[in-house]
Amino acid sequence: MIRRHVVVSGEVQGVFFRDTCRRTAAEHGVSGWVRNRADGSVEAVFEGEPDAVGRVVDWTRQGPPAARVEKAEVVEEDPEGLTGFAVLPSG
Template structure:
Protein backbone atom coordinates (compact mmCIF):
# COMPACT_ATOMS: atom_id res chain seq x y z
CA UNK A 1 0.00 0.00 0.00
CA UNK A 2 1.33 3.44 -0.98
CA UNK A 3 0.05 7.01 -0.84
CA UNK A 4 0.81 9.91 -3.16
CA UNK A 5 -0.22 13.54 -2.65
CA UNK A 6 -0.43 15.32 -6.01
CA UNK A 7 -0.90 19.01 -6.86
CA UNK A 8 -1.58 19.68 -10.53
CA UNK A 9 -1.31 23.12 -12.12
CA UNK A 10 -2.20 24.55 -15.52
CA UNK A 11 -5.68 24.67 -17.06
CA UNK A 12 -7.10 22.05 -14.73
CA UNK A 13 -10.30 23.56 -13.34
CA UNK A 14 -13.55 23.63 -15.33
CA UNK A 15 -12.38 20.76 -17.57
CA UNK A 16 -13.92 17.79 -15.67
CA UNK A 17 -10.56 16.99 -14.04
CA UNK A 18 -12.06 15.99 -10.68
CA UNK A 19 -14.81 13.76 -12.04
CA UNK A 20 -12.49 12.07 -14.55
CA UNK A 21 -9.92 11.61 -11.78
CA UNK A 22 -12.56 9.95 -9.59
CA UNK A 23 -13.54 7.56 -12.39
CA UNK A 24 -9.91 6.79 -13.25
CA UNK A 25 -9.07 6.03 -9.62
CA UNK A 26 -12.12 3.77 -9.30
CA UNK A 27 -11.16 1.87 -12.47
CA UNK A 28 -7.76 1.13 -10.94
CA UNK A 29 -9.02 0.33 -7.42
CA UNK A 30 -7.35 3.39 -5.91
CA UNK A 31 -8.81 5.19 -2.86
CA UNK A 32 -8.43 8.84 -1.92
CA UNK A 33 -9.86 12.22 -2.80
CA UNK A 34 -9.57 15.14 -5.23
CA UNK A 35 -10.51 18.81 -4.95
CA UNK A 36 -10.05 22.17 -6.61
CA UNK A 37 -7.96 24.67 -4.69
CA UNK A 38 -8.60 28.39 -4.53
CA UNK A 39 -5.29 29.08 -6.29
CA UNK A 40 -6.49 27.35 -9.50
CA UNK A 41 -4.69 24.05 -8.95
CA UNK A 42 -6.18 20.62 -8.34
CA UNK A 43 -5.05 18.60 -5.31
CA UNK A 44 -5.48 14.84 -4.94
CA UNK A 45 -4.46 11.96 -2.70
CA UNK A 46 -4.19 8.44 -4.07
CA UNK A 47 -3.83 5.31 -1.92
CA UNK A 48 -3.62 1.70 -2.99
CA UNK A 49 -1.35 -0.91 -4.52
CA UNK A 50 1.87 0.69 -5.88
CA UNK A 51 1.27 -0.16 -9.53
CA UNK A 52 -2.34 1.10 -9.48
CA UNK A 53 -1.40 4.34 -7.70
CA UNK A 54 1.40 4.99 -10.20
CA UNK A 55 -1.06 4.55 -13.09
CA UNK A 56 -3.40 7.17 -11.60
CA UNK A 57 -0.47 9.51 -10.87
CA UNK A 58 0.64 9.09 -14.51
CA UNK A 59 -2.91 9.94 -15.64
CA UNK A 60 -2.87 13.10 -13.47
CA UNK A 61 0.20 14.36 -15.36
CA UNK A 62 -2.03 14.64 -18.46
CA UNK A 63 -5.57 14.84 -17.10
CA UNK A 64 -8.73 14.70 -19.21
CA UNK A 65 -8.69 15.79 -22.87
CA UNK A 66 -9.72 19.43 -22.18
CA UNK A 67 -7.03 19.95 -19.52
CA UNK A 68 -3.60 21.45 -20.10
CA UNK A 69 -1.38 20.22 -17.28
CA UNK A 70 1.75 22.33 -16.83
CA UNK A 71 3.10 20.66 -13.70
CA UNK A 72 2.27 17.81 -11.35
CA UNK A 73 4.04 17.85 -7.98
CA UNK A 74 4.03 14.39 -6.40
CA UNK A 75 4.93 13.73 -2.77
CA UNK A 76 5.11 10.30 -1.11
CA UNK A 77 3.20 10.08 2.18
CA UNK A 78 2.37 7.37 4.69
CA UNK A 79 -0.90 5.57 3.80
CA UNK A 80 -3.85 6.25 6.10
CA UNK A 81 -6.02 3.32 5.00
CA UNK A 82 -8.52 5.36 3.00
CA UNK A 83 -11.45 3.58 1.37
CA UNK A 84 -13.42 4.82 -1.61
CA UNK A 85 -12.72 7.95 -3.62
CA UNK A 86 -14.34 11.33 -2.98
CA UNK A 87 -14.60 14.66 -4.78
CA UNK A 88 -14.22 17.21 -1.99
CA UNK A 89 -15.33 20.85 -1.90
CA UNK A 90 -12.82 23.49 -2.93
CA UNK A 91 -10.15 23.88 -0.31
Protein backbone atom coordinates (compact mmCIF):
# COMPACT_ATOMS: atom_id res chain seq x y z
CA MET A 1 0.00 0.00 0.00
CA ILE A 2 1.32 3.43 -0.96
CA ARG A 3 0.01 7.01 -0.76
CA ARG A 4 0.62 9.91 -3.13
CA HIS A 5 -0.46 13.52 -2.61
CA VAL A 6 -0.84 15.34 -5.93
CA VAL A 7 -1.42 19.01 -6.78
CA VAL A 8 -2.32 19.62 -10.42
CA SER A 9 -2.15 23.09 -11.93
CA GLY A 10 -3.22 24.56 -15.26
CA GLU A 11 -6.74 24.70 -16.66
CA VAL A 12 -8.05 21.98 -14.35
CA GLN A 13 -11.21 23.44 -12.80
CA GLY A 14 -14.54 23.49 -14.61
CA VAL A 15 -13.47 20.63 -16.90
CA PHE A 16 -14.86 17.65 -14.91
CA PHE A 17 -11.40 16.91 -13.50
CA ARG A 18 -12.67 15.86 -10.06
CA ASP A 19 -15.46 13.57 -11.28
CA THR A 20 -13.25 11.95 -13.91
CA CYS A 21 -10.54 11.53 -11.27
CA ARG A 22 -13.05 9.81 -8.96
CA ARG A 23 -14.09 7.43 -11.74
CA THR A 24 -10.49 6.72 -12.76
CA ALA A 25 -9.51 5.94 -9.16
CA ALA A 26 -12.52 3.64 -8.75
CA GLU A 27 -11.65 1.77 -11.97
CA HIS A 28 -8.20 1.05 -10.53
CA GLY A 29 -9.34 0.23 -6.98
CA VAL A 30 -7.61 3.29 -5.53
CA SER A 31 -8.91 5.07 -2.42
CA GLY A 32 -8.55 8.74 -1.50
CA TRP A 33 -10.05 12.10 -2.29
CA VAL A 34 -9.93 15.04 -4.71
CA ARG A 35 -10.90 18.71 -4.36
CA ASN A 36 -10.55 22.09 -6.03
CA ARG A 37 -8.26 24.62 -4.36
CA ALA A 38 -8.83 28.37 -4.14
CA ASP A 39 -5.73 29.02 -6.28
CA GLY A 40 -7.28 27.25 -9.29
CA SER A 41 -5.42 23.97 -8.86
CA VAL A 42 -6.80 20.54 -8.01
CA GLU A 43 -5.47 18.55 -5.05
CA ALA A 44 -5.83 14.79 -4.63
CA VAL A 45 -4.65 11.93 -2.43
CA PHE A 46 -4.43 8.36 -3.72
CA GLU A 47 -3.87 5.20 -1.68
CA GLY A 48 -3.63 1.63 -2.88
CA GLU A 49 -1.42 -0.88 -4.62
CA PRO A 50 1.68 0.73 -6.17
CA ASP A 51 0.81 -0.10 -9.79
CA ALA A 52 -2.77 1.15 -9.45
CA VAL A 53 -1.76 4.38 -7.70
CA GLY A 54 0.91 4.91 -10.35
CA ARG A 55 -1.65 4.62 -13.13
CA VAL A 56 -3.97 7.16 -11.48
CA VAL A 57 -1.09 9.55 -10.79
CA ASP A 58 -0.07 9.22 -14.45
CA TRP A 59 -3.66 10.06 -15.45
CA THR A 60 -3.47 13.34 -13.45
CA ARG A 61 -0.64 14.51 -15.70
CA GLN A 62 -3.14 14.65 -18.56
CA GLY A 63 -6.58 14.76 -16.93
CA PRO A 64 -9.87 14.71 -18.82
CA PRO A 65 -10.03 15.87 -22.47
CA ALA A 66 -10.94 19.52 -21.70
CA ALA A 67 -8.13 19.95 -19.13
CA ARG A 68 -4.80 21.61 -19.88
CA VAL A 69 -2.42 20.31 -17.23
CA GLU A 70 0.70 22.42 -16.82
CA LYS A 71 2.19 20.65 -13.82
CA ALA A 72 1.47 17.76 -11.47
CA GLU A 73 3.45 17.88 -8.23
CA VAL A 74 3.59 14.47 -6.54
CA VAL A 75 4.65 13.89 -2.92
CA GLU A 76 5.06 10.49 -1.25
CA GLU A 77 3.27 10.20 2.09
CA ASP A 78 2.60 7.45 4.62
CA PRO A 79 -0.69 5.62 3.94
CA GLU A 80 -3.57 6.29 6.33
CA GLY A 81 -5.72 3.31 5.32
CA LEU A 82 -8.35 5.31 3.44
CA THR A 83 -11.33 3.46 1.99
CA GLY A 84 -13.47 4.62 -0.91
CA PHE A 85 -12.93 7.76 -2.95
CA ALA A 86 -14.55 11.14 -2.25
CA VAL A 87 -14.94 14.44 -4.04
CA LEU A 88 -14.43 16.95 -1.21
CA PRO A 89 -15.66 20.53 -1.00
CA SER A 90 -13.22 23.13 -2.26
CA GLY A 91 -10.43 23.91 0.14
